Every structure is written in structure tokens, then in C-alpha cells.
Amino acid sequence: MAGRIIDWIDQRFPLTKFIKHELTEYPTPRNLSYWWNFGSLAGIVLVIQIVSGIFLAMHYKPDALMAFDSVEHIMRNVNYGWLIRYMHSTGASAFFIVIYIHMARTLFYGSYRAPRELMWWTGQVLLLMLMATAFMGYLLPWGQMSYWGAQVITSLFGATPFIGDDVVRWLRGDFVVGDATLTRFFALHYLFPFLIVGMVVIHLVALHMVKSSNPSGINLADKDNIPFHPYYTIKDLFGFGVFFIVFAYFVFYSPNTFIEADNYEPANPLKTPPHIVPEWYFLPFYAILRAIPDLLGGVVAMGVSVVIFALMPFLDRSRIPGGAKYRPIYRVMFVLFVIDILVLSYVGLKPPSGSLVIVGQVATFVYFSLFTLLPFISRWEERWLRKKGLPPEVEELIRQEEEEAAKRGRRA
Amino acid sequence: MSEHDSDSSNPESPERREFLGKVTGVVAGTGIAAATWPFISSMNPSTDVLSKATTEADISDIAPGQVHTVEWQGKPVFILHRTDQQIDKMRQSEGGKDPTADQKRVLEPNWLVVVGICTHLGCVPNRVDDGWLCPCHGSVYDNSGRILRGPAPRNLHVPPYQFVGENRLLIGQADPQRQRCERVDPDAAGDTFCVATNPNGKEV
Ligand code: FES
Secondary structure: OHHHHHHHHHOOOOHHHHHHHHHHOOEEEOOOOHHHHHHHHHHHHHHHHHHHHHHHHOOOOOOOOOHHHHHHHHHHOOOOHHHHHHHHHHHHHHHHHHHHHHHHHHHHOOOOOOOOHHHHHHHHHHHHHHHHHHHHHHHOOOEHHHHHHHHHHHHHHHHOOOOHHHHHHHHHOOOOOOHHHHHHHHHHHHHHHHHHHHHHHHHHHHHHHHOOOOOOOOOOOOOOEEEHHHHHHHHHHHHHHHHHHHHHHHHHHOHHHHOOHHHHOEOOOOOOOOOOOOOHHHHHHHHHHHHOOOHHHHHHHHHHHHHHHHHHHHHOOOOOOOHHHHOHHHHHHHHHHHHHHHHHHHHHHOOOOHHHHHHHHHHHHHHHHHHHHHHHHHHHHHHHHHHHOOOHHHHHHHHHHHHHHHHHHHHO | OHHHHHHHOOOOOHHHHHHHHHHHHHHHHHHHHHHHHHHHHHOOOOHHHHOOOOEEEEOOOOOOOOEEEEEEOOEEEEEEEOOHHHHHHHHOOOOOOOOOOHHHHOOOOOEEEEEOOOOOOOOOOEEEOOEEEOOOOOOEEOOOOOEEEOOOOOOOOOOOEEEEOOOEEEEOOOOHHHOOOOEOOOOOOOOEOOOOOOOOOOOO
């Protein structure tokens, strides 16, 4: 019976074909490490956020007079409201941790290189959408941190030449962040996740075209692969299990780790809390904003610091396969970059004082230097490695890769 | 000429098709652009927000040296009752990176009225000994609301206001009889003191 139903569907919709092609027979490199789990983890977090978000929206009221209280209502009166809300607030942080690790893996193993540039760029768009969604969502509880975070970030658009003030007023729908701002942020916060889902589909279609990269940096998918199912379905599920242990720890035992205490005070447009900080996932970029003494300069630097990742396929000019694993200098740069991000986060967290300002400026300088020096260093590193002598197999690989690239170029 | 005419009026002519195609594209593009306008415009402040134009404040119980904060268009406005020493001190300097004489920033030297929104990124500065300190990124303003140090580019804005009677202040509307048309802020176009002509209290 089931077989006949599937037959019936298959004549009208490529169901079996699709499952075979994209899942049971989808070729995957056999050597993926656990760093390759974070893509599917991002997917599961997106599902958590959408589901918990929809249920929160059934009880939440996007009105400046009611928003704060409706969140407390969810926490105290709604059955399991506390659970759903803590899942959602913890999920936001989880999303960024997963995405940042996913990006770090891409940077470390050079997965952004040809032919995976579009993966990297659609990912970059996803990051921006995620940031926008998180930022708008953070206003909704209408606490002091929510309010002043939104006030400061919308003010950034005031740096637009000539029409800055009008742009800010248009974004807020008021002279300051107010009821109009809250309501529109809610509407967009509900919309964006679905746009993200659409973008994820594009990300995945591109993935299934170029196949997964892998730690060796050699294109294995068409040479030495195993089907995605059952090998990687199992591995991904195992990853989910580990993730949910950590996630549950925060949801049940430490849900306020990611919520500023000041946010339990209702928004007050006449009083800024003594020390306002953005959510942890924006700290490095916030530190870059503050490092530049000029407003417009700071806003531009902050914007560039987020989108500069998109240039990686052009900046990295080395042809040595395998990313940082086989490239000692690039590996040093990668470690330096991670440390630099941590330093920037610390600077962004603390109030700006004498020496920290300098530290922030140096770290900002290092941040941009790493990107701007990469084209020269990567070229030089490749020449150095090849002079030192690469194994003939690797030289052969580089030759093959170049041939393939030329073939792609000719087809284009 | 006549041949060309007959050619373009021929329904089969490729130029004619191309032309019609372009016209269709332009008309559709303009139509779509025009249709987005109501949506974009709907996000601007609505009329009820704009109509929160003026605020009246009682200043009789503000002792010399004290500040009161009142709300005007949702924004905090600082009203500082300045002492004679404070006035003297303010008159001796031009402020910091946005130099302006103190006289140009007040109607009555005893009363300083400024919008309490940091010109950097919109936080509300806190009152400190000799002025205001913004908690967000450390901008320092003096007792004339002028920026001394920190990332803020401009002095605190002076809203349009007038004294009505002895002890009342009307914020949001300047006195047309008593216009002081010095530019308070040379950077911002139209940012002058005599804004009585601005009936719906748009931001100054
Ligand atoms: S908002 Fe006041 S210093 Fe930045």
C-alpha cells in the first residue's frame, strides 16, 4: 500500500529521486571532522528559534505600555512560558556561537575558496540577516538594555551624510525609540526568520552543487566519498545530542547568563543605565566602532569589519590545498585573528578608559591589517613552501586544481 | 522619411517592438517605484507623534544650580538654573570642538535649556559637577551644554522655547516677537533659534 502511494506521488513529484539524490546517495567526503557538524547545528538552532518564537508571539504584546509586562506574564503565568522564553533567549546566543564556529572552520580550512565562493557569500548574507534579527528581537522585552541598545544602534544611521537625522527618524517612526519602533521591530523580527529559511535553501542548493569541503583541502567528493545517509545523518544526530546537553544546561541552570540584569528594569527613555553593553555577539564590532574617534569613521569601520569576510576568496591568493592545516603562516594569522577577536570583545565589554582605548585601537588595527596583508602574505607563503619543496603529489594536486579552475572559467 | 514612418507603424517592425518593450519596462518601473512610496512613508513618524509638539514646564521650584528634566516629544530636556559663577565661567570659554559663545545658547543667562540627548549616539548624559557626562562613550559637556571632550561631534541641541509669564517655560515654540536668529549650530541646516515658523515641532 505504502509503495503504491509513493509510486503515485513519484509520477507527479520527484520524491524518491529527490531523497536519493540529496540524502541517501548524496556523496560526502569520508574524512569530515566534527568541525563539519556546525552547519547542521545552525539548522537545528534555527528550528528551535522559529518554533519557540511562534509560541512566544502567542502571548507577547508589541506595545510600549504592555511589552515588558507581557514578558513577565509569559514568565509567571503562561504554562511553561519560562521554558519557552529561556529557550528563545539562550537559543539566540547558541545561534551565534554555532555560526561563529562554522565561520571559523571555513576560514581555517579555506573552505571559502573556489568553487565555494557562493557558499561563503550566501553565508555572509545569512550572518547579516541573523544579526538584524537578533538586534530587533533584543528590543522586544522593552527593558533598559533593550531600549538603549536600540537607541544607540539606530543612532548609528545618523552618520549618513546629509540625511542622517531623517533616516534615523524614519527607522524609529518617532523622535526617539518608541512605540512605533517596538511594533515595527516585532513585525520584522517575525518576518526575517522566514527570509533566513529561504536563504538557507539557497545556501544548501549551492552546497549540493559543489559538495562539502573537507580537512584535506583536496576535492574528495567525486573521488572518495560515502553516502550522506546513514553515515552523516548519524554523525549529525550525535552532534545534536552533545549540543542539546550544553543547551539544556544553560536553559535550566543558568538562563540569565545571556540576559543583562539591567534588562529586568522597564525601558525608561529619560535615563540611560550607567554602563550599556551590547549582547556578547556584537562586542568585537562594537569595540571597533568605539576605537575610531570619529562617528562616521567608526560606523564605516564597524560595517566594513562585518562584511570584509566576503572578500576572503580574493584576499587569499595561495593555491596550497588544505587551508591552515598545511600553511604554517596562515595558521599563525588565524590564531592571531581569534585572539584579536577575544581582545576586542573584552574591550567592547568594559567602559572606555585610558589604556583600554589604546588596546582597542591596536586590536582594531590588527584586525584590518590581517585582512589587508593576506594577499601578499599568502602569495609569499606559497612561493616559500614550494621552494622548500612540496611532495610531488601536492604539486600534482595544485596542477589539477588549476586545470579544473581553467575548465570552470572556460565554461563560464 | 515617409518610408521610415510606414516602417515603424508596421506591427511587425523590430524597432517598434523594441521601443514598446522599453516603454513597458519604464512605465512598470516607475509604477512600482511610485507604489513603494506609501509604504516607505508610512514608516515616518505619524501625525499623533508629530503633534506632541510642545511641553510646558514650571520652573519656579528649580533652585539655582539645580537641573530638572522634562519630556518634550519623548525626548528629555534639561533645564538648568545657573548660578552667577557658572554663567561667568561659561562666558569665558567657547566650549570645545563645536565652539559657540554662551550668549548664543541661552535666552536668559540664568536658564540653560538643552535637549538631553548625546549628539554622539543618543544616550542621556548624567549630571556631574560641572556639566554632563555621557555614560555610553564618555562625552563631556559643560554648563552651557557644549561638547568638551569625547566622541560626540556637536553641542547639545537647544530646542526652540520661550518664557511664558514669570515661572513657566514653553518648549517647542520660540517667541516670534523675540527671535534670536543666530545659528546655534552652524553645521545643521536650518538649525537656528528662531524656529517659531515650524508649527509641527519637527526636531530642531
Ligand atoms: S552616546 Fe554619548 S558618548 Fe556615545
